[in-house]
Amino acid sequence: MNDLQKFRRRLLLIVCAIILIENLLLITAWWLSGSHSKSVELLIGGVGVGALLVSLLTAVLVSRLATKPLQTIWQAILHISPNEHGIPAPQVDALRLGRELVTSLLGQIYQLNEVTAQTAASTEEERKNISHNFIAQSLPLPLFILDAAENIKFANQAAANYIGIKAADLINKNIYMVLDMSFPSENTFDSWLKTAKIAKATTMNTWERVRLNVRDQHPELLFDLAAYYNRGNPDQIETMLLLFDHTKMYSQDDQAISFVALSVHELRTPLTLLRGYIEVFEDELSDKVDPEIKDFMDKMSAQAEQLMAYVNNILNVARIDNDQLELRLQEASWPQVLKSIVEALGLQAKVRGKTLHCKIDSNLPAVGIDRLSISEVVNNLVDNAIKYSGTSTVINIEAHLTQDGLVETTVQDSGLGISTSIMPNLFTKFYRDHRNRAQVGGNGLGLYLSKAIVTAHGGNLWVRSKEGVGSTFGFTLIPYDQLTQQAKQEGSQDLVRGAHGWIKNHSLYRR
Numbered sequence: 001m002n003d004l005q006k007f008r009r010r011l012l013l014i015v016c017a018i019i020l021i022e023n024l025l026l027i028t029a030w031w032l033s034g035s036h037s038k039s040v041e042l043l044i045g046g047v048g049v050g051a052l053l054v055s056l057l058t059a060v061l062v063s064r065l066a067t068k069p070l071q072t073i074w075q076a077i078l079h080i081s082p083n084e085h086g087i088p089a090p091q092v093d094a095l096r097l098g099r100e101l102v103t104s105l106l107g108q109i110y111q112l113n114e115v116t117a118q119t120a121a122s123t124e125e126e127r128k129n130i131s132h133n134f135i136a137q138s139l140p141l142p143l144f145i146l147d148a149a150e151n152i153k154f155a156n157q158a159a160a161n162y163i164g165i166k167a168a169d170l171i172n173k174n175i176y177m178v179l180d181m182s183f184p185s186e187n188t189f190d191s192w193l194k195t196a197k198i199a200k201a202t203t204m205n206t207w208e209r210v211r212l213n214v215r216d217q218h219p220e221l222l223f224d225l226a227a228y229y230n231r232g233n234p235d236q237i238e239t240m241l242l243l244f245d246h247t248k249m250y251s252q253d254d255q256a257i258s259f260v261a262l263s264v265h266e267l268r269t270p271l272t273l274l275r276g277y278i279e280v281f282e283d284e285l286s287d288k289v290d291p292e293i294k295d296f297m298d299k300m301s302a303q304a305e306q307l308m309a310y311v312n313n314i315l316n317v318a319r320i321d322n323d324q325l326e327l328r329l330q331e332a333s334w335p336q337v338l339k340s341i342v343e344a345l346g347l348q349a350k351v352r353g354k355t356l357h358c359k360i361d362s363n364l365p366a367v368g369i370d371r372l373s374i375s376e377v378v379n380n381l382v383d384n385a386i387k388y389s390g391t392s393t394v395i396n397i398e399a400h401l402t403q404d405g406l407v408e409t410t411v412q413d414s415g416l417g418i419s420t421s422i423m424p425n426l427f428t429k430f431y432r433d434h435r436n437r438a439q440v441g442g443n444g445l446g447l448y449l450s451k452a453i454v455t456a457h458g459g460n461l462w463v464r465s466k467e468g469v470g471s472t473f474g475f476t477l478i479p480y481d482q483l484t485q486q487a488k489q490e491g492s493q494d495l496v497r498g499a500h501g502w503i504k505n506h507s508l509y510r511r
Contacts, residue, residue, distance in 0.1 A: 069098035076106050080113045142243040150175050150193070153237060162221070162243065163212070175241070181225075182211040184428060184448075186455075189227060193239065196229045204228045208428070209250055222250035274304055299351050305344070327370035327456050331480040334367045334407050335360045338399055341378045353393060354386050360399040367407050368483040373453045377461075380446035381411040381473045388471065389415035402476065406459070410474040418465035426463060427451040450475070458483065 075090040092103055142159035144152055152170050160167035163178070170178060181189060189207065196203050205227055212221040224244040231238065278301045289297070342358045349356050385395045392414040399409045418426065427447050447461075454461040458478045465471035 068095060069102045072102050073105055073109070076109060080110070142245075144170075144175065144179075144241040144243075145237050146175055146239040146241070148238045150239070152178065159243070162245065179241075180213040182213065183207060184209050187424075189225065189241075192227070193229065197231065200229065201231050202229060209246075219247075221245065222247045278304055298347055301347060305348055327373050327453070329368035329370055329457065329480075329483060331366050332369050332371060334364050334369075334399060334409075334477065335362070337369065337371060337374070338378070338397070338409065341375050342382075342397055345379065345382050349382070349386055349395065352386050354389060354395055355393055356382065356395050356397060358397045361401060364399060364401060364407050365479040365481065367477040368480040369457060369477060370453075374457065374477075377450040377453050377475060378409070378411075380450045381475075384446060384473070385411050385413040385415075385471070388417075389413040391415075392470070405482075406476040406478060408474055408476045410472055412470065412472040414470040416471075417467040417469050418463070418471055419467050423463070423465070427461070 072090040072092060072095060075087065078087040079089050081087075090106075092099060092106065095102055137156050139156055140158055142162040143154075143156045144159055145154040147153050152173050152175055155167050155170040157167055160170065165178070176190070183189070187207070189205075189210075192205050196205075207225040210223055210225045212223065223246055226242045226244070228240045229238065278297065281297055338360060339358065342356050346356055382395060382397070389395060394414070396412040397409070398412075399407065402408045427450075451461045454475045454477075459476040461473070461475040463471060463473050
């Protein structure tokens with residue numbers, strides 16, 4: 001017999017007993033009704049009233065007994081409900097009727113509640129565990145998710161395959177220890193993330209031509225990178241990295257540069273001879289030819305110099321990409337060096353109808369420079385100013401001392417100017433403004449090369465421009481005394497710098 005049947009039987013016995021007593025009272029009253037004495041009538045009336053009271057009491061008692069187990073169950077449900085507070089647990093031992101049934105039902109309710117809570121907790125944990133996320137796991141692009149300490153919380157299988165490390169071995173590793181990334185400029189992932197953590201709640205950024213140096217003889221990878229930052233994420237998913245592989249495409253660009261550099265290298269010998277013959281003609285015949293021939297000779301000389309600068313740019317970019325360009329910094333007087341460079345460029349400017357106006361402060365300290373490479377920087381900046389000066393005829397070149405004690409040189413034109421939309425890519429290799437690409441010649445290497453060379457000197461190359469008004473490019477050089485002091489602190493007596501254009505995440509070495 002189950003608990004429900006027991007409850008029904010006991011309730012039936014109680015009701016039957018009460019009804020039996022009531023009926024006995026009624027039968028007694030009927031039996032006594034044969035006598036008509038006054039006392040008997042009063043007794044019959046009393047029995048009738050008693051029967052009525054017994055009926056009322058029976059209804060109240062039965063309702064209380066029948067609903068008490070239901071009340072206990074109701075109280076137990078409210079006690080475990082997450083929306084109710086302060087409801088105490090029911091006292092099952094106080095039940096006189098249906099205790100076994102209520103105990104059994106409450107056991108089932110409590111067990112069901114525990115299973116529900118465990119299921120909800122498991123579902124929440126499953127939701128937070130991105131490793132079980134179908135989309136993240138099935139994404140064909142390498143995906144890394146970092147916590148606030150920049151440790152890897154999740155890496156999908158595509159990421160593991162891309163860098164050649166098992167996904168399980170990546171978890172809780174610092175991202176900079178796993179991804180040895182190098183960037184074409186100082187705008188690295190590391191520097192962006194540090195700034196974002198200070199100034200942003202949510203932000204995102206992208207990088208092109210990122211280089212990944214992979215261990216264990218794994219081939220070098222080149223890719224574009226997208227990152228999203230979300231401060232204080234409750235699931236501890238603070239930063240997401242998504243990699244877009246372009247190794248084949250970017251490698252072809254690098255191979256093209258290497259091939260062009262190899263081909264251009266063969267031009268240096270005949271070009272050097274050509275420049276030599278032009279110089280001989282200028283020295284021997286400049287006073288013996290008419291002005292028209294003299295003008296032709298000047299134009300030939302200017303074109304030869306421009307072609308030599310073009311050849312040097314390509315060769316040096318190839319050396320930078322292969323990390324083979326070394327600069328030996330030596331003490332030099334910047335006013336003397338800059339004047340000689342500007343004088344050499346004067347003929348090139350004159351042929352194009354431009355005038356170079358040079359203003360150099362007299363209090364400049366000696367600087368540490370690689371004269372040949374820094375000449376290429378000035379050549380590139382002046383050449384760009386001439387190209388983009390439009391109808392203006394004057395290029396202003398100035399050199400002065402900054403408040404930080406650095407020697408700063410600026411090249412200013414009043415020409416086309418630069419749109420703000422292309423500023424972030426201005427120093428990227430091969431990048432050129434599509435709007436004037438057809439009107440102005442170039443290969444998109446000059447500023448990339450100049451940036452690398454100035455950076456290797458310890459300086460900074462910058463630009464200010466307004467479209468339709470003109471542009472000012474400037475770069476800084478460190479005084480020689482400061483450079484030698486740095487060398488002493490680093491324990492080196494040689495001022496030799498590599499002019500590679502790839503900037504590493506410095507956090508890789510801090511951790």
